[in-house]
């Protein structure tokens with residue numbers, strides 16, 4: 458075991474599913490639902506183990522693809538029928554897309570910052586928790602068994618009090634998929650066996666999308682693709698070439714058309730803190 462892993466396991470901010478002290482029992486379990494494969498797989502894994510967190514909550518940037526919204530609606534029906542619960546959906550008053558258009562800019566990730574997810578993912582959830590008096594919690598995050606580095610970064614930010622959005626919330630972090638050693642591949646298989654089909658969730662204009670994902674968007678959701686291009690064209694940022702950061706989505710897709718290039722590979726994680 459390396460030092461990083463040892464420190465992670467010993468951190469006072471990490472929660473393990475078998476913790477049984479009276480202090481831990483008073484914490485609300487809050488499942489930060491991301492909408493994609495890991496979150497969906499974790500939901501079904503909780504169900505299989507006969508447990509469902511107190512609160513399930515999804516922060517909607519307003520920019521998910523229609524298949525993700527349809528997936529959440531279907532899951533909510535399943536959850537309600539089986540557990541009498543639903544995923545609570547929270548959002549900022551202005552969508553991230555509208556904000557970028559109004560300010561003639563791109564999501565902060567185009568410049569290498571995560572403030573778009575902090576403002577549109579973490580903030581609305583933290584606001585909802587404070588407004589509803591849930592300030593002593595276990596925050597459940599669906600990083601899979603191969604995402605230890607992301608979990609460690611998330612822990613470091615809580616330990617150092619860096620996440621200013623979550624002020625006044627006393628939290629421990631629980632990474633059940635790491636604890637249960639569940640890989641994304643295994644989760645996908647389980648999801649399909651239950652009769653659901655989950656895919657990666659992100660804003661349809663996310664700068665972390667690879668070329669293959671942009672091509673998929675253009676083919677399956679041409680209207681959303683055009684909206685993303687309108688955002689890119691309207692941006693006044695001078696230190697980035699476009700939504701691809703070092704490349705322009707529109708330029709790349711035009712190249713495809715001219716030279717008949719392009720494949721649909723390249724699905725990557727965007728690095729959102731809650732994903």
Ligand code: SF4
Nearest residue numbers: 564573574659660663
């Ligand atoms: S999905 Fe991408 S654009 Fe949307 S909030 Fe997350 S990092 Fe920002």
